Amino acid sequence: MQDLSPLGTKLVLADTVEPGVVRLTLNRPAARNALSRALLSELHSEIERSGADKSVAAIVLGANGNVFSSGHDLKELTAHRADADGGEAFFRETMTACSAMMRAIVACPKPVIAAVEGRATAAGCQLVATCDLAVAAETADFATPGVNIGLFCSTPMVALSRNVSRKRAMEMLLLGQPVSAADALLYGLLNRVVPASDVITEALGMARAIASKSKATVAIGKAAFYRQAELSLDEAYDYASEVMVKNMMVADAGEGICAFIERRKPEWKDR
Template identity: 85%
Template structure:
């Protein structure tokens, strides 16, 4: 792959694993991988960069240490209470930056898979919910505990409520208690639960499967999935039908269908 050298910044690592698969690692274990403003910026920029890399087919997002992410960096936020405005401008900028990063993951044409070895709380849980797929260790847990410290998890609520049923989302938000990986699987927050130590291998396996497919087709499908989900039924079918027609006209659709009929492996052009 081209132009995929690891980042030099310590708080986010980026490395190509093999053809088509890139691994990102939140690398602030000493701070429980809290999403500082700097880390939010790095993650946003790297997701956007990889989204434009024609040779990338899938991204796996993991974390160093025993915690996937504890959410926003509360120490960083609290330090700005000494600002002239009590921190209001910094708080607003941070929430805007976090929301923009989450939207970048959704908008990224490459599927992003969360590999969760440990606890994911608040904006860390939001990050898991925002990723297209998620694999968790059987010892991992998830929480939106802001209500316990007087700061309701309002922005994590956006991703959470779009991935799990309302009653489960409200339970997590109102009780602020952690749920197990098994419950996260039952709620629909994660796709698979495996033994601790097998998470990255499982996530990379999923990434390999995706990366072997037509990248243009996957990009079309990901964009359409999120767009139709917000539409009324009739509008969603009209939109999805138009997407299918345009997809049918693509070179890879023609190649894939012909390969299926001829019982051979398709040769993707990614267009």
């Protein structure tokens, strides 16, 4: 499906801004960076491409315009109500594609940092919650307002409820009201809130710090974090203990420990 601007601009821009750091930018500002089927596909591809690139250590995800993302493209969805099945097949395909893209972020071995300079609503808020880390402007806000238009934010609920407390998640889902960046920080949706002019700089600083670590170690740790979070306490400790043993057998662990003992900077081999 084509979804390009009149000038044929890509919907997701990808740039290597410095060694080890890729910046992805949602590029549908005129449509409030709504997650059309085409944008979802492009973002999914870029996440997987960066995840497979051995030179990449971290990904910063931002957006052009004054809205990070307004969520699903409601105009695109509504147009398919004219389909023979009332749009059911297209709705299912869209939700499946969106969920697959969100899971790709979690499965990506490289940490993904959301850099939010504007409003993030519905699936846009879900995207922020799905990223491993999130930095936002003081003026940004967040909402899951589907309940206001008769469409409960059920898929955004998955990521939201895994980041903030149940009571806060239910408040956002049931009231559908915007939450300030300051409150989102308190809720646990964000890591840092900074002036709007500093969002990208802050996110890149975090990415740079991650890029200074062993890529192999970071990949092991990210995968283990999400896996153990879904296990019981006993299962989590058994699993994490095995991960620690396997991590100890990685070359970079041996190098890092020796470097610490010898009081020198480690030389990572990323294996």
